[in-house]
Amino acid sequence: MARTVRFYKTGGPEVLTIDDIPEVYPESNEVRIRVKAIGLNRAEIMLREGIYHENPVFPSRLGYEASGVIDAVGADVKLYKKGDIVSTIPSFSISQTKQGVYGESAVVPSEVVTKYPTCLSPIQGASIWMQYLTAYGALISYGRLKPGQFIIITAASSSVGIAAIQIAKLIGAEVIAVTRNRSKRTSLYELGANFVIVTDDQNLEDEVTKITNERGADLAFDPIAGPILTSICNVMKNHGKIYEYGALYYGSTNYPLMPMLARSLSIIGYQVLDFVLDQERLIGAKKFINHSIESGKLTPVIDNVFSLDEIKEAHYYMESNKQLGKIVVTV
């Protein structure tokens, strides 16, 4: 039997329950993981609320990121064996994993697991792929961010935001971190941001104009949309690229046609689940991330650790937006 997080209807964190259900044996090309740690992601809030692009099938599991030890392999699995220490890459549909990895045991397609750098703890191992692949795909693989270029990173204190700050710094870009909350200013500087804009206190357009000496930013990486997208477009330089990777703003978003035309800007819809489908890009990304972690140049920032019993509290906490970095649940 395996304690497993499930929900029977959409709603707030209170719909999550822990059920004791029989362990599943992996089918062909699947592996089963004895889960040690689970990395939480906003996608799971959306699935739980019923606003994700995939629909839950009740009783539904949830979760993209887990680290642990393989304890069973299906037929035709050649790359992994029992005892391998792995974590999951968010490159599957929820239904492919029988609705997710939150629980003591998770069965996933073998192609979505990977060995993570041995210098990491299981908690850290569950905190790397979503954030670093999301940031690497947009900034480096597609965006080709270069040393000295200015990049605007909004929602900078999220795990993906911090990963983007770290990767941008690593390649020598000038990082403009944007956050609503002034309490996060100091930490964002400590994490490597060259500039921090607190939108509760400061005007984003004025600040970027000053920071870039009226030149504008080269790249932007934004999961919010809404009015901030227009502000960003107003301070991008010619041929600037804006990667939109979320919909945190609940209202509608204006397309700012005039700056788009005047400065030949691109707005590019981006999601990591699409990025990882490109095998060649994924291989490059994994290589960069593994190498950077092993050489000590990238370290995942863990904000808080909960136990599996505290899964509701962990989700309430994620929704509070108080975190700075990754929220992890240990099993």
Added chain:
Amino acid sequence: MARTVRFYKTGGPEVLTIDDIPEVYPESNEVRIRVKAIGLNRAEIMLREGIYHENPVFPSRLGYEASGVIDAVGADVKLYKKGDIVSTIPSFSISQTKQGVYGESAVVPSEVVTKYPTCLSPIQGASIWMQYLTAYGALISYGRLKPGQFIIITAASSSVGIAAIQIAKLIGAEVIAVTRNRSKRTSLYELGANFVIVTDDQNLEDEVTKITNERGADLAFDPIAGPILTSICNVMKNHGKIYEYGALYYGSTNYPLMPMLARSLSIIGYQVLDFVLDQERLIGAKKFINHSIESGKLTPVIDNVFSLDEIKEAHYYMESNKQLGKIVVTV
């Protein structure tokens, strides 16, 4: 003296006057053209109305495209001499040409003139660069349109729309021409469109879904924005690219975040005046266009020819949206 179209205040076609003013001698690196024909463009309506990105300086001239014979060259002009038959590439700010080429004589920077294929008449020579460079830049140079791909071309009966149909057909793409007006349907098929959607009678999304067998379009080329941009985004395939090159819709435009994220779409602001600044791309474009015209694969479509005396009528006609192809004024 040279008869020259000018205006003394912004407004409708009625503000245009023909003044007899002294000919100007070209300064260093400038050439003077004895104008034979003028190609009309929507940018001139916008300048005349005072809604262009450059402001008129009164009394203001106007015009981007002219063909004619060089009758004087300034100091340091090496590539051209008196008697050369040339036309102008819209690669200059209006103020650089002392506000435009509408008139018997025009002085322009030497780097914006070019010899056009000798098989063309002066009327045709004034009808190639704006339309073919605009279409080539977005479709081929940036958009990398490939044989068999589906491209949506809105405002298809404009000179740029027709140029896009011709170039897309030439490289073997499947052309979906979109027009409001059912009277243009037959002509658009004759010009090479594989499919024509008349938005007064048909639903764009339904039709593109049918035409592409639910696959969606690869590329879109749209000068309108507004609600049609959302419709286009709803029928683009994964990683589809939408080139926005105008603002014909007067209201605000929504950014359709959900299809953008779900299918990793890009919306790219594009204008030919920016494209031609990239010398390498411009050289490739001119080569393609010259070669295609000389080999009979591209022929500019002339809708109507007016005399210089009829400049107001020509502008009224351009605003009527009855044309199919280029409107030219002969001098």
